[in-house]
Amino acid sequence: MEPLPSRLDGPLLLQPAVHGDTRGFFVESYRESEMAAAGVAAEWVQDNHSRSQYGVIRGMHFQVDPPAAKLVRCARGAIADVVVDVRPDSPTYGEWERFELTDENLRVLYIPAGFAHGFAVLSDVADVLYKQSAEWSAESDRGFSPFDPGVGVEWPVPGDARVLSERDRTAPPLSAVVSRP
Numbered sequence: 578m579e580p581l582p583s584r585l586d587g588p589l590l591l592q593p594a595v596h597g598d599t600r601g602f603f604v605e606s607y608r609e610s611e612m613a614a615a616g617v618a619a620e621w622v623q624d625n626h627s628r629s630q631y632g633v634i635r636g637m638h639f640q641v642d643p644p645a646a647k648l649v650r651c652a653r654g655a656i657a658d659v660v661v662d663v664r665p666d667s668p669t670y671g672e673w674e675r676f677e678l679t680d681e682n683l684r685v686l687y688i689p690a691g692f693a694h695g696f697a698v699l700s701d702v703a704d705v706l707y708k709q710s711a712e713w714s715a716e717s718d719r720g721f722s723p724f725d726p727g728v729g730v731e732w733p734v735p736g737d738a739r740v741l742s743e744r745d746r747t748a749p750p751l752s753a754v755v756s757r758p
Contacts, residue, residue, distance in 0.1 A: 578608075578615045578685070585674045588660045589687040591615055604683050606650055607708075617687045619646045621708040629698045629705070632738035636695015636745065637661055637730075638720045644690030645711035651678040654703030656696040657733050659723075664691040665757045673730050678705075693751075695723050697734045719755075722748040 578591040591612075596603045605611075612618075629635065636659065639645075649658060661673045677699075678684050688694050696705065711717075723730060723741070728751055732739070 578611045580615050587689045591685045619710040623709040623712050627705045632734050633698045633740045636723050637693040639693040640717045642717050643711040645709045646690050647688040647707050649686045649707040652704045653680050654700030655679040656703050658696045661693040663693050663755050697732050720748050721751040721754045725750040
């Protein structure tokens with residue numbers, strides 16, 4: 578796994594070695610020792626798989642008590658994956674960064690605890706697979722609007738093509754979810 582540049586301190590974009598020929602490709606998407614060498618030190622306890630159509634925006638979600646790190650990849654299609662720093666004491670609190678994850682670049686994104694996660698589907702359909710370091714808990718699940726003007730995420734999906742859940746469409750701003758000292 579080769580770490581690629583990212584702006585925020587914490588998330589890691591990783592490029593695995595891809596071995597391809599006329600038959601297709603082989604990629605090792607996870608190996609504990611390689612991840613640890615790249616700076617990913619988490620014990621994974623849950624795997625998730627979502628399938629979404631073009632224009633779907635999911636997020637911005639994170640978990641507290643226990644906090645959960647995520648390891649995300651796009652196995653089919655293409656997504657614009659977004660992370661937002663929600664650590665109240667962080668100098669980059671409320672800042673966001675976007676990464677393109679596709680079934681062609683096969684990149685893996687490590688999102689440490691303390692960051693919200695969301696994505697927009699750029700292809701006709703996308704399968705997103707991700708590991709979590711803590712089991713999902715309804716009581717610990719948090720979210721804020723993907724369109725919070727105080728955060729200002731620039732989503733690469735036109736407004737008339739956006740598809741959101743009721744939860745995400747009516748979510749409050751980040752400032753109502755995480756208070757700063």
